Amino acid sequence: MNMRIASIFAICLGATPLWAESHASGDAEAGEKVFRKCKSCHMISDDEGNDIQKGGRTGPNLYGIYNRVAGSVEDYRYGDSIVAAGEAGLTWDEESFTGYVADPKGFLAEYLDTKRAKSKMSYRLRDEEDAKDVWAYLVSVGPEVTETEEATE
Template identity: 35%
Template sequence: MRWRDLAVVMPVICLFASGAVAQEGDPAAGETVFKKCAVCHIADTDKNKVGPSLNHLFGRTAGTHPNFAYSPAMQAAGKAGLVWDDATLRDYLHDPKLKVKGTKMTFVGVKDDTDITNLIAYLKQFSN
């Protein structure tokens, strides 16, 4: 490959690389977003509040955290196969009532995709 060709290819490679990093999110920024959620949820310990604990959320079937009284809609979503991962959580966080019709969660959702990405990165810290 000639230097001239490399000059064309390198910016493209850098663009893809930066997109991959941006997609992973910033846990510190996600912690700030989580303040909206912290009124009802906790992530760093396995304790329920008004909402269920979000500790070890990823890979959990919806509506199954012990000792929490889920809505029938959330229980049904879990029985229908809803498992929390990046994609399902992203959809839910964007519009909870659209993702799980009949959920008792009153939060309207997080509308900014970057905020959701950062929030997911924050929550993943507590899913190991």
């Protein structure tokens, strides 16, 4: 490769933000470490069934969570409140994810405007930076979003 092409290539690589960075403010590398707390209940497996992170099956697969309607992973039995939140328009982005993992029941109660909301998720990831880091990690290992999907954000 001649020097000019190599230089242009290097500039392009350095100037192109990573996809995850445009959808997450946390540190994906740190999030991978924090995710160890999550994998007792959650796994990350791509659409072909390849394990990105082996984990439990108590919680839903977190692959492709960005912009996913809450309570919508096929073959997973969600609680009524998270399904109702999804039906009411809840989709996962950094703000909703970090709010939910900090206090799942409280988040759903506020979102659904009812004190009767319940959550099957008992663990709370109260540290906001840890939650942002986990979100960045999940986005970084998930599928890229198409232009059509981004237009619906």
